[in-house]
Structures are given as structure tokens and as C-alpha cells.
Amino acid sequence: MAEMNVPAGGGKKGAKKVRSKKMSTRVDLTAMVDLAFLLLTFFMLATTMNKPKTMEVNKPAKEEDDKKEEPPIKMSKTATIMLGENDKAYCYTSPDEIDPDTKLELDSLDYSPRGLRTFIQRRQSEVQAMWGDKDELFIMIKPLPGSTVKNIVDVLDEMTINDVKRYAILEPKDPIDSLVAVTIGQSRE
Amino acid sequence: MTAMCDVAFLLLTFFILTTKFRPQEVVMIDIPLSTAQIPLPENDIMMFQIAPDGRVFFGLDDQNTRLKLLDRISSAYQIPFSDQQKDNFRTLEYWGMDIRSLPEFLSVDPNERSKVFQPGLVFDTTGNQQQVEDLILFSRQENPDLRIAIKGDKSAKYKSFDKVIQALQNRKVNKFNLITSAKSGQE
Numbered sequence: 001m002a003e004m005n006v007p008a009g010g011g012k013k014g015a016k017k018v019r020s021k022k023m024s025t026r027v028d029l030t031a032m033v034d035l036a037f038l039l040l041t042f043f044m045l046a047t048t049m050n051k052p053k054t055m056e057v058n059k060p061a062k063e064e065d066d067k068k069e070e071p072p073i074k075m076s077k078t079a080t081i082m083l084g085e086n087d088k089a090y091c092y093t094s095p096d097e098i099d100p101d102t103k104l105e106l107d108s109l110d111y112s113p114r115g116l117r118t119f120i121q122r123r124q125s126e127v128q129a130m131w132g133d134k135d136e137l138f139i140m141i142k143p144l145p146g147s148t149v150k151n152i153v154d155v156l157d158e159m160t161i162n163d164v165k166r167y168a169i170l171e172p173k174d175p176i177d178s179l180v181a182v183t184i185g186q187s188r189e
Numbered sequence: 190m191t192a193m194c195d196v197a198f199l200l201l202t203f204f205i206l207t208t209k210f211r212p213q214e215v216v217m218i219d220i221p222l223s224t225a226q227i228p229l230p231e232n233d234i235m236m237f238q239i240a241p242d243g244r245v246f247f248g249l250d251d252q253n254t255r256l257k258l259l260d261r262i263s264s265a266y267q268i269p270f271s272d273q274q275k276d277n278f279r280t281l282e283y284w285g286m287d288i289r290s291l292p293e294f295l296s297v298d299p300n301e302r303s304k305v306f307q308p309g310l311v312f313d314t315t316g317n318q319q320q321v322e323d324l325i326l327f328s329r330q331e332n333p334d335l336r337i338a339i340k341g342d343k344s345a346k347y348k349s350f351d352k353v354i355q356a357l358q359n360r361k362v363n364k365f366n367l368i369t370s371a372k373s374g375q376e
Contacts, residue, residue, distance in 0.1 A: 029194070036197040043204035054338060054366035055225035083347070145348050149239060149341035150221040152350065153369055157223040 055156060077131060078138045079123040081155060082172060084186050085146030087111060089155070091119045094176045108184070111154045120162045135165045142172040144186055216240040218342045223369035233334045235325070238283060239341035243349040244309025246285035247324055254332045255279050261327040262288055270295070285309040288320050312352045321356040329360070337365035 075094040082090040089109045109115035120139070128134040141155050152169075159167050172181065218238055238246040249255050259278045263270050266288055270278070274295035285307045286294060297305055311320045329335055337357060341350055357365060 033190075033194050033197060036194065036201055040197060040201045040204065043201065043208065046208075053223070053225045053369055054227050054229045055223050055369050056227065056364070056366055058364050143347045143351075145346065147347045148343060149345045149347065149350050150343035152347060153221040153223050153341075153367060156367070157225070157369075161224060 055153065055160075057156065073138055077127055077136050078140060079120070080140045080142060080176075081116070081119075082177065082180055082184075083141065083143040083147035083151045083155065084108075084184060085144070087148075087151060089116055089151070090180060090184055091116070092176075092180065093123065094174075111151065111158075116155070116158050117162060120158060120164065124162065124164075137164060137166065139164055139167040141167060141169045142177060143169065144172060144181070146186055216244070216246065218340055219344075220340060220368055220370050221343045223367075225367075225369055227366075229338065229366070229368060230336055233332060233336055234338050235328050235335045236283070236338045236340060237353050238285075239339065239345040239349050239353065240309070241342040241344045243346055244285055244307070245312070245321075245349060245353060246283045246307070247310055247321075248283035249328060249335075251332070252279045254328065254335075255281070257331040258324070258327050261331070262291070262323070265323060265327070268292060287311045288323075312356065319356075319359075321353070322360050325357060325360045325362065329362075337362055338368055339365055340368040 079091060079093050082092075084090055087110060089111060091109055109119055123139075124134040124137050127137040139159065141152075143152060158164075172178075216238070218240060232250055234250045236248045236250070238248070240246070249258065256275060256279050259270060259275055262268070268289065268291070270292060274292055277295045277299060278291075280299065281295075281302075284291075284294070286309070288311070294302075294305060294307075310324075325337075339350070339353060354365075357363075
């Protein structure tokens, strides 16, 4: 089929033209077959890649009345990531005791691997050094109203990437959070 | 050679026809990326879609469950539905509006539906109404195997997302899936 014989002038009805040289055109159709296979391969791959993936999220059940008082976690085992506006994440570690003089070390990070991931890994190694097991690290994620769904998904994704075993999405209600919110100038409402 | 060309075109036609059409989306949603690998389950899904402006839409993937849900809504909210409206609801993929304005929406011709602006599900609980929670409760009672999926746009504000989560938690649902598109771990 690499060639196709097109009868020149043979299909015309009734027209009695003086035929000059009978030219048989030969069209090479290999290119069309290649194109067909390319399109085919494309469709075969595209339909399987289209399936959207899901991310499982398990939240603890909302306790209504009797809140079991869990022993408060040592702040030095924790890290807090507050999700702010404009794709900024504010990360800090609350000191164990808060008094009027405590200076808070606040990092404003973006969601790139160099930003947030570095912070998480640094905290993990700090907890490992201090407590012996980096799985003791408990990360509190506190989204402010100005953050977006993408921020949440990115943070949850970083949890999975860095294999953080303990984390929770919480309301920014602690006193330290109000201090941070005032510092960065974003409201918690 | 001709035969090979024929086979190629046949296969091509087959694949073009068997790609499933995306259900008609009410609103364009740009989903965020994540490294999650679990593929979305095929059936028994209750989907919440969060548009960039914060509107929330609801959809069930099974038509029978939709009909049963409509019956429950009808008796709970005292709204009668005509057979034509019920049939329209059965084919409605996603919708987002006050439940009480459903009958009016369902009377609109299916081809004209995309022109009607849907204001999104009602979350406020004034007047003792819990529309979203009722939807969740009724759907889960009709089909206990339903899994919850949330498809949020990248730029949707956390507030709308939080409202959906609150409604789910109030109905004792603590496990749900966030729909994301694939991205490799190394960026």
C-alpha cells in the first residue's frame, strides 16, 4: 500500500478531453501509517494516565463532651506549621514554657522542597538528637483562613514524603498562635 | 501493507471511542498536585467539589442512589418532586444549591442547565438547617459503602474546605480522600 494508483482522468464522465500523457500518480502512504500508530500510542497512554489519584486523610473523631485529657506533649517534640496567605508557611517550635521574655524563632517558608521540607527534616534530626527517635516528632498544622486547598495538600504531601508519623490539623487557638498571627499581620478569623 | 493500515485505524477508533467522557462539569476545577499514588476508586463515591470561589458542589456516582437520596430529601424537606424532575435529578452529575431551590432547577431543560448559575451548597445552619449534613446522612444511609472524595481547586480558600470537613465530622465521617493529580517525589 506504499503506493496508490490514481487513475488520472479516468473518473470523469462524458468529458471527451484530449488526454495528454497518462500520468499515474503514486502516493507513498507510509507517513500516514506512522501517524496512525503515533495517535494510537498516544490514546493508549493518555487514557490510563488520566485517572486522578487520591490522598487519604484520616482525622481523629471529634470529641464532643468528655475530652480525654491526654498528657500534654512536650513542646520541644513538636513543630508548628501555620499556613498563611500567598503560599507562605510560617514554621516555629513553641518553647516548653512561655513567659513574657521568650523570643520566638519564626521562619517564613515557601512550599518548595528547599523550604518546608528542609525545615521538617531539620526538626526531625533535632528530635532524633534530643529524644532518640525522630518518629516522636509531632507536627501541628494550623491553617489560617487565607490559605488555600493547595497549601493543605502540599503540607499533607510533605508529611508523607518525610514519613512523619504524627501530625494533626488544628485550629490556631493556642496563645502562641495569636502571637504569631500578630507578628505576621494576618488574622485568624 | 493495506491490512496493517486498516488494523491501525481500527485500533485507533476503538481507543478514541472507549475513552470515557468526562462528566459535564459545572465548574472548572484545577486540582493540586501531590505524590499520592492510590488511584481513585471507581464506584461508590460521594464527591464534594470545591470551586475556586468557594462554592461547593455535591455529586453521587450511582444513579439509583441519587433517586433514593431525592426521595429522602423530598420527605425530610416536604418538597414534592414530579416524575420529570426525578428523572432529571437521576441524570444530574453534580449540583450545588439550596435544596429548596432544587425543584425549580430540575424543571429546567437538561441542555439549558449549564446556563443556570448554581450558587453552591448551603452551609449555614440558621433556622436549624443542616443541609449538607442531611445530604451526607441520607446518602450514607442509602449506601453504607460510600466513600467520600473531595476535589478542591488549588486556589480555593481553606475556609470552604474546612466547612466541608466540619460537616463530615459532625456526621461521624473521619476518613475521606482528597483528589490530586500525580507528581513525582523529586521536584
